Amino acid sequence: MMATAGRSGAVRSRGASRLTAGERRASVLRAAMAEFAKGGYAGTSTEAIAVRAEISQPYLFRLFGTKRELFIATMELMHARIEATFRTAGGGGGGGAYKELLSERDLLLVQLHAFAASEDEEIRRAARDGFRRLWTIVGELTGLPEDDVRAFFAQGMLLNVVAAIDAAALDESWARACQADPDRFFAHHRAP
Numbered sequence: 001m002m003a004t005a006g007r008s009g010a011v012r013s014r015g016a017s018r019l020t021a022g023e024r025r026a027s028v029l030r031a032a033m034a035e036f037a038k039g040g041y042a043g044t045s046t047e048a049i050a051v052r053a054e055i056s057q058p059y060l061f062r063l064f065g066t067k068r069e070l071f072i073a074t075m076e077l078m079h080a081r082i083e084a085t086f087r088t089a090g091g092g093g094g095g096g097a098y099k100e101l102l103s104e105r106d107l108l109l110v111q112l113h114a115f116a117a118s119e120d121e122e123i124r125r126a127a128r129d130g131f132r133r134l135w136t137i138v139g140e141l142t143g144l145p146e147d148d149v150r151a152f153f154a155q156g157m158l159l160n161v162v163a164a165i166d167a168a169a170l171d172e173s174w175a176r177a178c179q180a181d182p183d184r185f186f187a188h189h190r191a192p
Contacts, residue, residue, distance in 0.1 A: 024055070024063070025063055027053055027054075028049070028053045028055065028060060028063055028064070028070075029073060029074055029077050030053075031049050031050075031052035031053035032049050032053075032070055032071070032073075032074045033074055033077065033078070033106050033107065033110055034052060034106050035048050035049045035052055036049075036071060036074055036109075036110050036113055037105070037106035037107075037109035037110050037113070038109075040113035040116060040117060041067075041068075041071050041113060041114075041116075041117035041120070041123065042117065046060055046061070046067050046070070049070070068120065068122055068123065071114075071117070071123065072122065072123060072126045074110060075110065075114045075123070075126050075127065075130060076126070076130070078107050078110045078111055078114070078130075079130035079133065079134065081101070081104070081107055082101065082107075082111075082134055083133065083134060083137055085097045085098060085100070085101040086134065086137055086138055086141065087137070087141065090137075090138075090141030090142060098156075098159070102159055102160070102163040103163075105163060105164060105166075108160045108163055108164045109164055111160065112160070112161070112164055114126070114127045114130075115127060135149060135153065138152055138153070158178060162175075162178045162179065167179070
């Protein structure tokens with residue numbers, strides 16, 4: 001199939017159906033999630049994201065303005081996915097929903113890269129806002145005291161790091177010790 005660039009600058013294959021602006025934005029965010037997971041904010045080029053999204057780089061900037069805005073939008077997508085998981089877990093989905101989230105390695109890596117890129121004031125603000133929202137949601141869903149919410153986040157971050165470094169692939173005692181079962185954690189940390 002032959003690729004063409006339309007007036008928008010989007011690169012598409014001939015015969016391919018046209019995406020709506022919302023669909024195109026979602027497609028770019030999926031591409032950004034994958035690329036930022038690999039290289040973080042500083043190490044990822046907008047050109048790589050545009051290529052993965054099959055659009056031109058100028059079109060990418062028309063959609064998001066700056067690389068920072070695209071990274072923050074990717075962070076917002078990551079926070080929304082985590083929030084949805086917490087809501088599912090809080091609605092009775094328990095650790096199963098969290099296990100599914102742990103399989104989304106790109107998402108977890110973007111979360112870690114967001115913290116690492118927090119030297120940038122706007123990224124730091126977005127990271128704080130997202131974390132604050134997640135903290136609040138867990139408190140509201142569980143009714144747990146702050147010490148237990150803190151334990152939930154501490155355990156969750158350990159699970160995220162263990163998933164990000166793929167410690168499950170190692171047959172070593174430290175790696176096995178870090179492999180907590182989210183079902184057991186959620187069972188012990190439910191509101192009365």
